Structure formats: structure tokens, C-alpha cells
Amino acid sequence: MTDKTAITLTVNGSDHHIACAPRKTLADALREDCGLTGTHLGCEHGVCGACTITVNDAPVRSCLMFAVQAEGGDIRTVEGLAKGDDLSPLQQFFIDEHALQCGYCTPGFLMLIEGTLRQTPDISEDELDEILSSNLCRCTGYRNILRAARRALDHARTTTPEPAA
Amino acid sequence: MTDATLPNARRSAWIGQSVTRLEDRPLVAGLGRFVADMxxxxxxxxxxxxxxxxxxxxxxxxxxxxxxxxxxxxxxxxxxxxxxxxxxxxxxxxxxxxxxxxxxxxxxxxxxxxxxxxxxxxxxxxxxxxxxxxxxxxxxxxPPILDARAAPGTFLPGISTEPVVVEKGYGDVEAAFAAAAHVVELDLATGRHSGIPMEPRGALAxxxxxxxxxxxxxxxxxxxxxxxxxxxxxxxxxxxxxxxxxxxGGGFGIxxxxxxxxxxxxxxxxxxxxxxxxxxxRREHMMAANHSREQQHLIRAAVDADGHILAIDETLHHDQGAYVRTHGARVADMSIGLLLGPYRVPAYAARAHFRLTAKTPAATYRAPGRFEGSFVRERLMDAIAQRLAMDPLELRRRNFIGTSEMPYQRGLTALESEVVLDSGDYDGLLTKAQDFCGWNDMQAEAAARRAAGEAVGIGLGFFVEKSGLGPSELVRVTIATDGEIEIVTGAASLGQGMETAIAQIAADTLGADYTACRVIHGQTDRITHGWGAHASRVTVMTGEATRRAATELHDRARDMAAELLDALPTDVILDGGRATNTATGDHVTLGQIAAALDPVSPRRGDRQPGLSAEAWFHNTHMNYPYGAHIAMVAVDTETGRTTVERYAISYDVGRAVNPAMIEGQILGGLAQGLGGALLEEFRYDQDGQPLSVTFADYLMPSSAEMPEVAIQILEDAPSPLNPLGLKGSGEAGVTAAGAAIAAAIDDALQRPGLVTRLPVTPQYLHARLAQFDAGGDA
Missing domain, CATH: 3.90.1170.50 (Aldehyde oxidase/xanthine dehydrogenase, a/b hammerhead)
Structure with missing residues (x-):
């Protein structure tokens, strides 16, 4: 169980050749082996959603997936949202709407919204609200997160999504 | 350089602006550095x-x-x-x-x-x-002791599991009860909660x-x-x-x-x-980090025929858990020290039984003692109103301390300081809160829906918070030669936005852009002293120390600028990151002024080298913000589930530095308050095994449980204890949530005095309804 396997993870368009034990979670591999610490762990049993990333555009809990299962998938993390110094519209909506305080749950919410809108750009506002209730935040009381997500939804409806870099 | 059109309005009037936060950019980009990332x-x-x-x-x-x-x-x-x-x-x-x-x-x-x-x-x-x-x-x-009201046991040979009984009070309580037209007594309890920050604890040494x-x-x-x-x-x-x-990633006191x-x-x-x-x-966090809130209160009020409180007698049993940690008995102490809130109480006797049980040790969690105490006090006010068949708001008005009585000496202590209510217009806030939420329309709507068979009700909780705990804070402000401003404080940041608030105060005072400020906190190698972030103190203590240091820098910068601009210092204003000669429009930047004050600059003359200043703020008294929570709930009598449909909070913060951030504090606090009122509880079985050690068992509100919240921020009662009039806002969203929800559920089910315990889970509500309707007490 502790013997390491060589795998390649494709994260934000870049290949990471890493060696990790089969039992290592995707979240731990991203953080420790790929140096991408923007993905946070809040409960490690799939409830809080802080570790949400996208794999092939689907939001997933990276604490509930083994790194070896993600090989060959298109993995996206919060670090991939901005283009250089330019924040994505979704990131900017979070700032403008005061949708974060401590910022620990924020990457999970961003990737949940990002994946949801990529998969279902025509989602209804109520359905989006419903999906947002799957992640926990302890600082904001959620209303500003919902507002930022609504703005992202409006933005998605009025623009053609760019293919991920 | 000449600026032909000086702005009429000061560009650097940052205090009071809902600017975006300095903290946010790295956090949305995944560039935060939390301890687990290091x-x-x-x-x-x-x-x-x-x-x-x-x-x-x-x-x-x-x-x-x-x-x-x-x-x-x-x-x-x-x-x-x-x-x-x-x-x-x-x-x-x-x-x-x-x-x-x-x-x-x-x-x-x-x-x-x-x-x-x-x-x-x-x-x-x-x-x-x-x-x-x-x-x-x-x-x-x-066998483990799991109830703080059970007889104390033995901690060590000859040492009891009741370390102390804290007593507070004043006046002749016995005489007041003897003379009372009415005596109202309640037996109330709050569940065991904790702050549960999303980031687990960590350390790297x-x-x-x-x-x-x-x-x-x-x-x-x-x-x-x-x-x-x-x-x-x-x-x-x-x-x-x-x-x-x-x-x-969040602290909330724990x-x-x-x-x-x-x-x-x-x-x-x-x-x-x-x-x-x-x-x-997460599992260890739930068993190891401080718990809070679990208390049982037996409270009695002596009241005259007109509803004036004559005396309150209170017995608290505080469930401390297995050991006493850094706070000592502070939460039990302040629970009875701050219990009386906004009301005039001529005589008071309280005793807090501080008792150990076989549970995770307890200490402070956001609004410690006040979430619990506001629930108890406001339940009592509603019960008195019910007994006297009086409007519950009118009863409160009759007992409010008046503005003319401020500052008001309570004759009690809390957090090692005398409780002196510094300023407040409680009656005025209640009126504004009623107008703001549309109290009469809400009442009419709830009544109409009840007539149609729904269980809908409205509840109010009035509260006094405390903030700005001293004793001291030290700040050093430095303007670099590029005009960037560094502010170093020994206060701390747990995500509340203190960097932005402190930057706004510094930039406003210096006439600079708040985004030019960098706030350094929580680093013992950067400043000699610091008292950290707790008790809603940072904006008050670090804010005022920052204003003082920035004021000194402002005057020194203006003095240097006057020479550079060949102007009288009184003709020079600092705004927009530069000093301008109002007579000519000529200006120099803060960076150029700092360069002119370089130790080897020929322009410096005899002036103190560099552009850096330190200032202290010492404060022996807390200040006391206050407000009201108003909730509208619907109860599903089949499932016992309570839905919070609407919520309004009116809060007087003295002076609002960043209203959007204050709203954020209140909204986030309310989520925790609603969790404590309806969902969250650490439960134990009879062997002392914890039953709530995952997020599947300890239920925190998600976005689905959060109503729309209307927040009214008032500045009617600035604190006289600091020049900006600042009071804190970190805890106001939590404080009266349990009180307001309990009252709203009573109203929805038209059973005054129904709710005697938080959280009001469906299981509790079913059991309590059966007991209430059978005529039983709590």
C-alpha cells in the first residue's frame, strides 16, 4: 500500500509526472506532489466541499478520489482560473460581492461554480442555488456567495465560454 | 508639478466606504498560504x-x-x-x-x-x-459526569469537579422579590457548540x-x-x-x-x-478544539404591576468539560456579568456554578456568554410580557436604560473590567428596527397565514454586545520611498477583513490610497507587543493606534512637504497619496516626501529621519454596541422542521469603517447563530462517547438554511472612548439569534414559553410540544 506508482496528472493543462502510493488521495497529490496548495481540505470525507476541483469539467471532491484514478483526466484547480495576472470574471465577482472572508472554502466554491457552469451553462438560478448548498462556508453566511454565483451565471449566459487553456 | 483642478471632495475619505478587501486577491487565486500549505x-x-x-x-x-x-x-x-x-x-x-x-x-x-x-x-x-x-x-x-447540574464529583482526591462558584450582584434582591407584584421564573438551556472554522488547526515548528x-x-x-x-x-x-x-481559515474564538x-x-x-x-x-478537531455554550439557567424576575423589573436572580450551571484551559472561568464569569443587556435592573444576584464534566474542554466561541445570556434574558422578557398581558416590545421599552443615563455603571464586572455602558439609544434603535423590517406588516402577514392554517411566527431579540477590549495595542506605520505604506500591528487576522479596515483608517488619516497599504499582523518578530484578535477588539484598538501613528506621520510629512513646496504647512493638504500646496496647486508624492526625509537627504535638515511612527492606544473599558434581531419562521408541525423565512438585524456600531464588511460579519455570525438555534449540537451517549464528530452528525447551516437577511447599520451612538467613535462588529450577528428564533417559534405555534432549550431540533420540538400541551414545564 505504501509502494509508490509513477503516474502523470494533467492539471490546468500541464503534465505532472509524480510517484505516489495507490492510497494517496488526489487532494494530497495535488497539494504535496504537484505543489498546488490552493485546493484545501476541510473534512476529508466529502461533506464540506473545500477540496472541490473539476475533472473533465465535472466538480469532484478531491479528498474522495485517489490520485491514480485521475490519471488521464483533465484536472482543473483554482490555480488555473486566472490567466496570468488577470482574474477570471468569477474570481472578480467573488471579490466585488464580498463573497469570502477567511478564504479557506473559496477555492472549492469557485471550482464548484466553474464546473457547474461549464457542464450546464443553461442551468436555472434555483438549480444553481441548490448545487451551492453542497459546500460549507463558516464565515460569510452564504448570501454573498450566491450573489457572486448569480453574476457568474448571467455572465455565462451572455458569453460563449472559452475553451480552457 | 501643478494640479490645475484640486478635487472639491477629499479623495482619501476611506472611512465609511464599502471598498473591496485587500485580502481577497491571493485567496481567490489559490495563492493563500495556510499552515498546511507550508x-x-x-x-x-x-x-x-x-x-x-x-x-x-x-x-x-x-x-x-x-x-x-x-x-x-x-x-x-x-x-x-x-x-x-x-x-x-x-x-x-x-x-x-x-x-x-x-x-x-x-x-x-x-x-x-x-x-x-x-x-x-x-x-x-x-x-x-x-x-x-x-x-x-x-x-x-x-461513571462519567455528563450533566453540569448533577452533584459534583471528585477531580482529584480532595478536589471537587466544581472549581469555583462565581458570584455577582448588587442591591437588595430579597426585598425586591418580597415586594414584587409578579415573579416570573424560567428554566432554560443552551446546547454544546463550537466555532468549527473550515480550516482545521495546524502547527509547524x-x-x-x-x-x-x-x-x-x-x-x-x-x-x-x-x-x-x-x-x-x-x-x-x-x-x-x-x-x-x-x-x-477562520477562528471564531476557538x-x-x-x-x-x-x-x-x-x-x-x-x-x-x-x-x-x-x-x-476534522474528527479530532471536533473532539479536541474548544467547545462552548453548554449552560443551564434558572432565572427569576421580580416585576411590579406595570412591568418594571425590580430584581433578577440567576443560577447558572456552566458545563466546562474535562479541564480548565487558557480562559479560566471567563465564560461563566461574563455570562452573568453581561446577562442584563439593555435593561435597568435595580437589584441583581447571580451565581455561576463552573463545573467539570467528561467532555471536550470548553472556552470562548464568538459572542461567548452573550448568545446564551441573550437567549435567557429575552426569553424572560417575553415571559414577563405574557404574564402581564403586555406587548413584549412595550415591556422592553419600559425597562430600557435611557440615553440620558449613559454612561451607565452596571456595578458588575466582565472580562476583568467594570461594565460601564458607554453610549446607546436602545429605544431609538428598537423603533428604527421595527420600521426597517416592516414590523406591523410582518405581524399582519404572519397572523393571516396562521389564520389560513400555517404555523408562522415572528420573534425579536434585543441585545447589547461588548467590543474594543484593551488593555493596549501598538502600531507602527512606515511610508516607503515609493509611497507604499506598511502598518505593523500585534493584532491578528482570522479572515475578518482587518487588513482592509486598518488600511482604510491609515489611508484616510494620511491622505493616501488604501490599496497602497500593507498590513502586517500576527508576527512576533515584527513588533514587540500585541494583544491579538478577539473580543471584537481589532478595529477599535489597532484602528485607534493606527490613527494616532498616522496622524503623527501626516504632520511630519506635511511639514517636510511645506518646505519642498515652498508653502506654509497650513496651506498643504495630504490627499490622494500626495501633498498639495492649495495656494498654487503644486504637489509632491508621499514617496518623494519619504525620500526627502532619508537620513542622508540634504533636504531633511534637523527633522527626524525616515517616515515611520509608532503609537499606543490604551483602553481600560470596553465599549458596548447594541442591536435587535427579528426573525420570521415557519414550522412544519408534521416534521418539526423550522424554516427561517426572513431575518432583519439592526445594529449600532458607533462608526462604520467598511459597511460591506460589517454586513459580512453580521451575516456570517448569523449563520453560526442560526446553527446554534436550530441545528448544531455536540451530543454524547451515557458513556461519554461523542456522537457528533463529523459534518454528517454536527449539522452546520448550508446556503439552503440561510434566509435573505436585511441588515441596518446605525451610527447613532459613537463610542466616547475613542475619537473615531468605533465599536466592534464581530459578534453582533450571533448574539440574539437564539433569542429571536425561540420567540418566533413560540409565536408560530401560538404557545408562549414553549421553547426552553437550544437548538430547537425537530426531535426537541416534537417532545417539547407534547410536554407543553400536557401542561408540563420544561
């Missing part, structure tokens, strides 16, 4: 072995299998040797020393989750593997044997105090230890206290001569 070369990973038993004598700790694992080191209390115990921060109540928690259990375990051993390994997965092989054998000798210096990353809340205590415990000079606050794990990680680094990293998992 590593040191050759670090070991620690894992704590925790007691699976609530109480009993340790007969054996079998480490054989872990000891045999390559690269694994295991310490028990025996192997660790004598370690000084973590002392108290709140020291007024003496005699608590026997109850302090050892860093690893000695001879006995006293709650499930108590650290019994620590494992160090090369890899965190291996540390966890090794920890799971360690078997703690415990002989159950006495490195010992530099050559320099004899210890660094600890992962500190927050009270870095300087924690540094000083670690120095004492390790026999080191405070100059040989530095604590560093990285990004912190995070950043000096915990056993912090001490163990430091000792590991010093003794094993390798950096040690420890990050807890």
Missing part, C-alpha cells in the same frame, strides 16, 4: 493518539508495534517527562491550577479525544498508520539549535501571549521564540489559543532536532 526541509509529521474512553485510569499504553516501525518515534506522558502545564490568560478567578490540562494525559483520561501520545514519522500517512497501532488500556473506575531559536507557524488570535507562555514553559527567553501567523498540540509540536522540533508539522483532521 513545509520545512526534513520535516517530520506528527499525529496525536487520543483517548477512546471518557474517563478512567490509564493502565497501559501499548506502543510496541509503533516503536518497531522504521522512522517512527512515540512519546507518552511518561516518555515525555515533566512538562509545565499551559497557564491561564484570564487570571482574575484563582484556585483553578489543579484543573489545567497536561499536554499528554497523566495517569487518567478525562474525555474522549484527550491526547494520550504523539507519534512522529517521515510521512503523514505513516504517522497515522503508527498511531492506529497504539492501544490505550483504561480502567473505568467512575522548527528549532535552530545553532541560534537557540524556535519558530512556530500556524499561530493566530494571541501570538504574543502564546510566545511568552511557550518561552516560560521551555525556559527560553521570549527573544528566542517567534510565532508566525499565516493565512488563517482557534489560536495555546493548545496541548502546539506545545507538543514545539517540543518535538526541539528534542528531535527536525522541523515538525502537525495538521489535525
Amino acid at each position: 513545509d520545512r526541509p526534513r520535516q517530520l509529521h506528527a499525529r496525536i493518539v487520543r483517548s477512546p474512553h471518557a474517563t478512567g485510569r490509564i493502565t497501559d499504553i501499548d506502543c510496541a508495534e509503533a516503536d518497531a516501525m522504521p522512522g517512527v518515534t512515540v512519546w507518552t506522558a511518561e516518555r515525555l517527562g515533566e512538562v509545565p502545564r499551559i497557564p491561564f490568560r484570564a487570571t482574575k478567578i484563582s484556585g483553578l491550577e489543579p484543573y489545567v490540562q497536561p499536554v499528554l494525559a497523566v495517569e487518567r483520561v478525562r474525555y474522549v479525544g484527550e491526547p494520550v501520545a504523539i507519534v512522529f514519522a517521515e510521512d503523514p500517512y505513516v504517522a497515522e498508520d503508527a498511531a492506529e497501532t497504539i492501544f490505550v488500556d483504561v480502567e473505568d473506575d467512575n 522548527e528549532w535552530d539549535a545553532g541560534r537557540g531559536h524556535l519558530d512556530l507557524w500556524g499561530a493566530t488570535k494571541r501570538p504574543h501571549w502564546n510566545r511568552d507562555r511557550l518561552a516560560e514553559m521551555f525556559g527560553l527567553s521570549p527573544t528566542c521564540i517567534d510565532l508566525h501567523e499565516p493565512h488563517v 482557534r489560536g489559543e495555546l493548545y496541548p498540540e502546539d506545545v507538543l509540536v514545539c517540543m518535538g522540533a526541539m528534542r528531535l532536532r527536525r522541523p515538525v508539522k502537525w495538521v489535525e483532521d
Whole structure:
């Protein structure tokens, strides 16, 4: 169980050749082996959603997936949202709407919204609200997160999504 | 350079603006650096072995299998040797020393989750593997005490599980009850909760044997105090230890206290001569980090025929859990010290039974003692109104302390200071709150829906908060030659937005852009003193110290600028990051002024070199913001589920530095308040096994449980205790949530006095309804 396997993870368009034990979670591999610490762990049993990333555009809990299962998938993390110094519209909506305080749950919410809108750009506002209730935040009381997500939804409806870099 | 059109309005009037936060950019980009994100070369990973038993004598700790694992080191209390115990921060109540928690259990375990051993390994997965092989054998000798009202037991031979009974009061309570037209008595309780920040706790320590210096990353809340205590415990000079606050994923009072794990990680680094990293998992967090809130109150009021309170008598049983931690008996003490809120109470007698039980130790959690106390006091006000058949708001108005009575000496103490209500217009706020939420329309709507068969009701909770706890804060402000402004404070940031608020105060005072400010906090190597972030103190204490330092810098910059601009200092204004001669429009930037004050600059003359100033703010009294929560709920009588449909909070903050951030504090606090009112509770079985150690069992509100909230921020009663009139806003969203929800549920079910306990879970509501309708008391 502790013997390491060589795998390649494709994260934000870049290949990471890493060696990790089969039992290592995707979240731990991203953080420790790929140096991408923007993905946070809040409960490690799939409830809080802080570790949400996208794999092939689907939001997933990276604490509930083994790194070896993600090989060959298109993995996206919060670090991939901005283009250089330019924040994505979704990131900017979070700032403008005061949708974060401590910022620990924020990457999970961003990737949940990002994946949801990529998969279902025509989602209804109520359905989006419903999906947002799957992640926990302890600082904001959620209303500003919902507002930022609504703005992202409006933005998605009025623009053609760019293919991920 | 000449500026032809000087702005009419000051461009740097940042105080009062809802600007976006300086903190946010790295956090949305995944560039935050939380303690788990940090590593040191050759670090070991620690894992704590925790007691699976609530109480009993340790007969054996079998480490054989872990000891045999390559690269694994295991310490028990025996192997660790004598370690000084973590002392108290709140020291007024003496005699608590026997109850302090050892860093690893000695001879006995006293709650499930108590650290019994620590494992160090090369890899965190291996540390966890090794920890799971360690078997703690415990002989159950006495059944665990799980109710603070049960008779006290024996903590140690000759030492009771009731360390202290705190008593407070004034006036002739007995005479008041004898003369009362009515006596109203309630028996109330609040459940066991905690702050549950989304980021679990963590610590990373490195010992530099050559320099004899210890660094600890992962500190927050009270870095300087924690540094000083670690120095004492390790026999080191405070100059040989530095604590560093990285990004912190929420605190809410429970995070950043000096915990056993912090001490163990430091000792590991010093003794094993390798950096040690420890990050807890969620399950251990729920069993190990401070709990809070669990109290039982027996409260009686003596009232005259017109509804004036004559006296209050209160008996509190406070469930402290298994040990006394850094706060001593502070929460029990302030629960009765701040219980009376906004009301005039001529005579008062209270006693707080501070009792140990076989549960995770308790301490402060956002609005400690006030969430509980506001629930109790406002339940009492509603019960008095019901007894006298009086409008509950009118009853409150009759008992409010008036504006002409401010400052109002309570004759009580809390947090080691005299309670003196500094300013407030309680009656005025209640009127504004009613108008703001549309009280009469809400009442009419609820009545109409009840007539149509729905269980809909409205409740109000009025509260007085406290903020701006001293004693002191020190700030150093420096303007660099590029015009950037560095503000260093010993206060801390747990995500509340303090960098932005402090930058707004500095930039407003200096006439600069707030985005040119960089606020450094929680670093003991950057400033000599600091009191951290708690008790809604940072905007008040660091804010005023910042204003003072910035004022000095402003005057020194203006003096230098006047010479550079060949102007009278009185003709020079600082705004927009530069000094302008109002007579000519000529200007120089703050950076150019700082360059002119360089130690070797020929322009400096005899002026003090550099553009840096320090200032202290000392404050012996807290200030007292206040407000009202108003809730509209619907109860599903089939399932017992309560839905919060609408919510309004009116809050007087004295002076609002950033209204959007204050709204954020209130909204976030309310989510925790609603959690405590309806969902959250640490439950235990009869053996003391915790039943709520995952997010599937300890239910925190999600976005689906959060209503739209209307927030009214008022500035009618600025604090006279600081020149900007600042009061704090960190706790206002929590304080009266339990009170308002309880009253709303009573109203929805048209059963006054129904709710006597929080949280109002469906199970509780079903049982309580049956009891109430059978004519039983709580």
C-alpha cells in the first residue's frame, strides 16, 4: 500500500509526472506532489466541499478520489482560473460581492461554480442555488456567495465560454 | 508639478466606504498560504493518539508495534517527562491550577479525544498508520459526569469537579422579590457548540539549535501571549521564540489559543532536532478544539404591576468539560456579568456554578456568554410580557436604560473590567428596527397565514454586545520611498477583513490610497507587543493606534512637504497619496516626501529621519454596541422542521469603517447563530462517547438554511472612548439569534414559553410540544 506508482496528472493543462502510493488521495497529490496548495481540505470525507476541483469539467471532491484514478483526466484547480495576472470574471465577482472572508472554502466554491457552469451553462438560478448548498462556508453566511454565483451565471449566459487553456 | 483642478471632495475619505478587501486577491487565486500549505526541509509529521474512553485510569499504553516501525518515534506522558502545564490568560478567578490540562494525559483520561501520545514519522500517512497501532488500556473506575447540574464529583482526591462558584450582584434582591407584584421564573438551556472554522488547526515548528531559536507557524488570535507562555514553559527567553501567523481559515474564538498540540509540536522540533508539522483532521478537531455554550439557567424576575423589573436572580450551571484551559472561568464569569443587556435592573444576584464534566474542554466561541445570556434574558422578557398581558416590545421599552443615563455603571464586572455602558439609544434603535423590517406588516402577514392554517411566527431579540477590549495595542506605520505604506500591528487576522479596515483608517488619516497599504499582523518578530484578535477588539484598538501613528506621520510629512513646496504647512493638504500646496496647486508624492526625509537627504535638515511612527492606544473599558434581531419562521408541525423565512438585524456600531464588511460579519455570525438555534449540537451517549464528530452528525447551516437577511447599520451612538467613535462588529450577528428564533417559534405555534432549550431540533420540538400541551414545564 505504501509502494509508490509513477503516474502523470494533467492539471490546468500541464503534465505532472509524480510517484505516489495507490492510497494517496488526489487532494494530497495535488497539494504535496504537484505543489498546488490552493485546493484545501476541510473534512476529508466529502461533506464540506473545500477540496472541490473539476475533472473533465465535472466538480469532484478531491479528498474522495485517489490520485491514480485521475490519471488521464483533465484536472482543473483554482490555480488555473486566472490567466496570468488577470482574474477570471468569477474570481472578480467573488471579490466585488464580498463573497469570502477567511478564504479557506473559496477555492472549492469557485471550482464548484466553474464546473457547474461549464457542464450546464443553461442551468436555472434555483438549480444553481441548490448545487451551492453542497459546500460549507463558516464565515460569510452564504448570501454573498450566491450573489457572486448569480453574476457568474448571467455572465455565462451572455458569453460563449472559452475553451480552457 | 501643478494640479490645475484640486478635487472639491477629499479623495482619501476611506472611512465609511464599502471598498473591496485587500485580502481577497491571493485567496481567490489559490495563492493563500495556510499552515498546511507550508513545509520545512526534513520535516517530520506528527499525529496525536487520543483517548477512546471518557474517563478512567490509564493502565497501559501499548506502543510496541509503533516503536518497531522504521522512522517512527512515540512519546507518552511518561516518555515525555515533566512538562509545565499551559497557564491561564484570564487570571482574575484563582484556585483553578489543579484543573489545567497536561499536554499528554497523566495517569487518567478525562474525555474522549484527550491526547494520550504523539507519534512522529517521515510521512503523514505513516504517522497515522503508527498511531492506529497504539492501544490505550483504561480502567473505568467512575461513571462519567455528563450533566453540569448533577452533584459534583471528585477531580482529584480532595478536589471537587466544581472549581469555583462565581458570584455577582448588587442591591437588595430579597426585598425586591418580597415586594414584587409578579415573579416570573424560567428554566432554560443552551446546547454544546463550537466555532468549527473550515480550516482545521495546524502547527509547524522548527528549532535552530545553532541560534537557540524556535519558530512556530500556524499561530493566530494571541501570538504574543502564546510566545511568552511557550518561552516560560521551555525556559527560553521570549527573544528566542517567534510565532508566525499565516493565512488563517477562520477562528471564531476557538482557534489560536495555546493548545496541548502546539506545545507538543514545539517540543518535538526541539528534542528531535527536525522541523515538525502537525495538521489535525476534522474528527479530532471536533473532539479536541474548544467547545462552548453548554449552560443551564434558572432565572427569576421580580416585576411590579406595570412591568418594571425590580430584581433578577440567576443560577447558572456552566458545563466546562474535562479541564480548565487558557480562559479560566471567563465564560461563566461574563455570562452573568453581561446577562442584563439593555435593561435597568435595580437589584441583581447571580451565581455561576463552573463545573467539570467528561467532555471536550470548553472556552470562548464568538459572542461567548452573550448568545446564551441573550437567549435567557429575552426569553424572560417575553415571559414577563405574557404574564402581564403586555406587548413584549412595550415591556422592553419600559425597562430600557435611557440615553440620558449613559454612561451607565452596571456595578458588575466582565472580562476583568467594570461594565460601564458607554453610549446607546436602545429605544431609538428598537423603533428604527421595527420600521426597517416592516414590523406591523410582518405581524399582519404572519397572523393571516396562521389564520389560513400555517404555523408562522415572528420573534425579536434585543441585545447589547461588548467590543474594543484593551488593555493596549501598538502600531507602527512606515511610508516607503515609493509611497507604499506598511502598518505593523500585534493584532491578528482570522479572515475578518482587518487588513482592509486598518488600511482604510491609515489611508484616510494620511491622505493616501488604501490599496497602497500593507498590513502586517500576527508576527512576533515584527513588533514587540500585541494583544491579538478577539473580543471584537481589532478595529477599535489597532484602528485607534493606527490613527494616532498616522496622524503623527501626516504632520511630519506635511511639514517636510511645506518646505519642498515652498508653502506654509497650513496651506498643504495630504490627499490622494500626495501633498498639495492649495495656494498654487503644486504637489509632491508621499514617496518623494519619504525620500526627502532619508537620513542622508540634504533636504531633511534637523527633522527626524525616515517616515515611520509608532503609537499606543490604551483602553481600560470596553465599549458596548447594541442591536435587535427579528426573525420570521415557519414550522412544519408534521416534521418539526423550522424554516427561517426572513431575518432583519439592526445594529449600532458607533462608526462604520467598511459597511460591506460589517454586513459580512453580521451575516456570517448569523449563520453560526442560526446553527446554534436550530441545528448544531455536540451530543454524547451515557458513556461519554461523542456522537457528533463529523459534518454528517454536527449539522452546520448550508446556503439552503440561510434566509435573505436585511441588515441596518446605525451610527447613532459613537463610542466616547475613542475619537473615531468605533465599536466592534464581530459578534453582533450571533448574539440574539437564539433569542429571536425561540420567540418566533413560540409565536408560530401560538404557545408562549414553549421553547426552553437550544437548538430547537425537530426531535426537541416534537417532545417539547407534547410536554407543553400536557401542561408540563420544561
